[in-house]
Amino acid sequence: MRWILFIIFYILIDIYAFQAVRTLARNSWIHGVYVLLSILILAALIYQISNMGAGKVMDINTMYVFGIFLTFFVPKLIIVVFMFGEDIGRFFTGIFMKVAGSDEAQFMASRRKFVSTIALGIAAIPFTSLLYGMIQGKYNYKVLKYVLEFEDLPGEFEGFTLTQISDIHSGSFDNRNKVEYAINLINEQKSDVILFTGDLVNNIADEMNDWKQLFSTLKAPHGVFSVLGNHDYGDYVKWESDSEKAGNLQNLKKLQKDMGWNLLLNENRYLKKNGQKIALIGVENWGENGFKQAGDLDKACQGILEDDFKILMSHDPSHWQSKVKKDPRHFHLTLSGHTHGMQFGIEIPGILKWSPIKYRYKNWAGIYEEFGRFINVNRGFGFLGYPGRVGIWPEITVIQLKKKQNTV
Template sequence: MSYRYIIAFSVIIGILVLLDIYTWRGIKKTVSKNFFLFFKWFIPSTTFLFILGFAVNVYRGDQGIHNAHYLLNITTGFTFGVFLAKLIIAAPFLIEDVFRYPIFVYNRLKTKKAEKVYLPSRRKFVRNISLSLAAIPLAGTIYAITRGKYNYEVKNIPLRLKNLPKSFEGLKVLQFSDFHAGSFDDYKAVEFGLSLINKQKPDVVLFTGDLVNNRAVESDPFIDMLSRIEAPIGKFAILGNHDYGEYMPFESEEEKQENSRLLEKAFEKSGFHLMLNENVQLERNGEIINLIGVENWGKPPFPQFGDLDRATKGIDQSKFNILLSHDPDHWEYEARQYPVHFDLTLSGHTHGAQFGVDIPGWQWSPVKYRYKRWLGLYKEDDQYLYVSKGFGFLGFPGRIGMSPEVVCFEFESMG
């Protein structure tokens, strides 16, 4: 293991231990004698569980096991919730010390006998408030890792489109995105989520990237489920940033290339046409629309393999064009200004941060401070962009306020 990783891991452990010390300072005077010993051991135990879970996941990856385990996901998610609760409890006391001790040292040096000043009533008030607030992320996390991540919703969105051929009036186009196969720990729940696709009776199904987290083998348990998705005109897919295996090292370049080949094979077995900077024509009653699919293009550090010149080669630019591009930044910085007019662009990638608010009239998530277009439908100059919050999850094994989704568009012509 690189010394850099050892240093980074040591720093993280140091921060976690410091957080535990301050959490105990904040809680010990409010715990009854019956629970005193429990909390004294519970606080450091959750830190140990978090580190153990991380180590086990690394070991499983080294052993070629790339699909999640239910107990590991629950442990990781729960200990993360406890971490947030600790942060809320410890923060006021940590901030107080940051300001109080320099003043104490200054006074000590100046007067030679400065004494610490305690404000017990204020401390008690702050302690009670922080303990109450700490329950919120803990309860939210428990919901997120048990129910929220599989609380699938179907969004039905009518789209009035200016350049749509008459034959495509009423076309049902279903999008789902960010599957992240290696994260799932309940295959029956995933099967139910995918069954919602066929219930919409779509004409076309479009997948907008991130089938896996790192390795093609993650998709193996789901190929049969994906192959049962039906769409009379076709099923099409693109790659996302996680589909290139960039976030976990390979033994050799040959092994990495083999992973790419296996991923392409997984799409083929699932009945999806994987679009690698290319275009196809969708035909209905003699009329056509263009479907353009590009590889991932994102702002650094994300890979920029998307090539619009190559993907649009040979198309009739006067036709109606749908672009599939995983990262919404591609629409923002390239596609929107490109000479070919993309009537509709479908993206994913952001997950809505798997945390936030998504209700009619109000959408919020911390990811909005990173991406200008991060969730839902946007329109500029007769060009639409839809950013899906995704079907799966990554990193934190849960979702709070950002339910996984499949999106069904029904096309309407503006004449």
């Protein structure tokens, strides 16, 4: 029933958008190509989704079909808005001209052509953007650097740097050269420690088989640390048995160990430098809105002293907003990911930062500060669902810790 309603909606949108094409192009070949493309895209989407199975696991082929669907459908929605608005104006203008006794036919035709031209011109913007996002945007890696100051930072950690990556989603990769470039870019930052904040895979540990060796080359003097994200547990797969699911999670944990990563499962480690230390705390996924809540702050903080400088790794930023930022143990810096910045938005540094994801997550990209505590929400290394990025580029974060100087 849902498919029937969706197909009807799709056809109605398509017919309405077609009016703009027909107004500007009288060639029957163009009309035929339009109709054929619409049918093929709809058929491909239905076929791919129908063959995902009960587990609803989206592979890279399904992502591309979904991406192509969005690339064509979103511009059509924009066209429909213009054409519907024009039809309303056309209705009232027609009544007025009839009452006035004016010849409306020529005026209406020229008006329709003008509005159709504007509609198609504006619709071309999301079309080219979404297409670019799939071809180039998803591997348009950006290194974002921040300096954060703390009054109680241990002196030996003045200038200490950490590189954060998040949401690798290795099951989506389709270009080894681009991923290798990004790995080299991470190592080139020469940070003291590398921290990965969850979602290594889309669904199953085997997705990392082709990428394990490459990610094993990540190195830092104080090591590479990681936590689990919601996708790492295999919750979105229909497993044959609970033991099969548990085995997949064990494989994912072992894989990270084999890569030389230190996976923190509601536990902590001290990073030490010349007799001083800072606490690195890693919790399992804790999220709201139906996401897994396996994170246990109390367990993760066992052995940590109250006045220790603390860095917390927690995949979902809703954890910080709901639990962490007001915690009396004072977590100085929290590192999260999860949102991907929705892989779509507009960012003009210092002027504008917007994505639809902001209406679901208060902290969705970049640095935020409340109560003297900071969180960085990494925009993600990989991609999922739509196989691209528009305006919200894949991110490598470099944070330098500084001791705040008292000024009189």
